[in-house]
Amino acid sequence: MQILTWNTQWCCGMDGMVSVERIVRHALEMGEAAGGLDVLCLQEIAVNYPALQGSPGDQLAELRALLPGWAVFMGASVDEFTAQGRQRFGNVIATRMPVLQLQHHLLPMPADADMRCMQRMCSVVTVSDAALGLVRIMTTHLEYFSGIQRMAQAQALRALQMQACALADVPPRPASDGSPYQTKPHTRHAVLCGDFNFEPHEAEYAQLSAPWDGTSDGAKPGRWLNSWSVLHPDKQQPPTFRLLDRTWGPAPGACDFLWVSDSLQSHVRDWRVDSSTQASDHQPVLLGLG
Known part of the structure; x- marks a missing residue:
């Protein structure tokens, strides 16, 4: 399974040009070089934001047109009705794999007086892989400006995985009655990717990666693992x-991660970053699982 994550900055490149087609083409080419892309996770996708640089239109519709045969899901962390009409901004998961379930989780947004911020969320698509079985693909984009909110969001993402693992270890009563209570696809296998807006030396990273103990009801211990560190435990990501634009800081940094559940640790095969593309102000990262 090949999974690519990319903060696209509403598909606005360093040249100021907005092009969904350029983002998709580059992602597919990067995936093809590794054997074929299966899942594409994009952050900062815009629908109807003419005030943003390059005046992005309906980027969700563009993605669906550019990815025929793929299932394309948007988790709009911002979904509002203004003088411009309906405006949406958030994350997209696109996949050519069989999909069993879609979930959207709003992340915490504690009050932080006079701080520039927006609502954040995590979208989850459960897919079926011939080799790995069920895998939850999760993508998110955490708050940039508010450290209070970013820490709360990191804690929430850890809690989401703890809950999912507990449901897989100690599943609810099965049901096959065709009602909303019918049995759901629970699994410990998960990949959490996106732009986390924190770096490995920061407290939010430590919080998200902190292991958890088993519980009295039979749920097992677990933790999130940075896939880069699984392959390169002694090297900095x-x-x-x-890399190319220092608007947001004086030096390059790593804040785009592909975390894997500990159940997938032995399946991490490959990790690649394209450090040269200028199609966004972030670089795309590709994870190979086998």
Whole structure:
């Protein structure tokens, strides 16, 4: 399974040109070089934001047109009706794999007085892989400006995985009655990717990666693992932000991650970053699982 994550900055490149087609083409080419892309996770996708640089239109519709045969899902963390009409902004998961379930989780947004911020969320698509079985693909984009909110969001993402693992270890009563209570696809296998807006030396990274103990009801211990560190435990992850544009800081840094559940640790095969593309202000990262 090949999974690519990319903060696209509403598909606005360093040249100021907005092009959904350029993002999709580059992602597919990067995936093809690794054997074929199966899942594409994009952050900062816009629908009807003419005030943004390049005046992005309906980027969700463009993605669906550019990815025929793929299932394309948007988790709009911002979904509002203004003088411009309906405006949406958020994350997309696109996949050519069989899909069993779609979930959207709003992340915490504690009050932080006079702080520039927006609502954040995590979208989850459960897919079926011939080799790995059920895998939850999760993508998110955490708050940039508010450290209070970013920490709360990191804690929530850890809690989401703890809950999912507990449901897989100690599943609810099965049902096949065709009602909303019918049995759901629970699995410990998960990949959490996106732009986390924190770096490996920061407290939010430590919070998200902290292991958890088993519980009295039979749920097992677990933790999130940075897939880069699974393959390269003694090396610093290559930077994914501020390589070419220092608007947001004086030096390059790594804030785009592909986390894997501990159940997938032995399946991590490959990790690649394209450090040269200028199709966004972030770099795309590709994870191979086998």
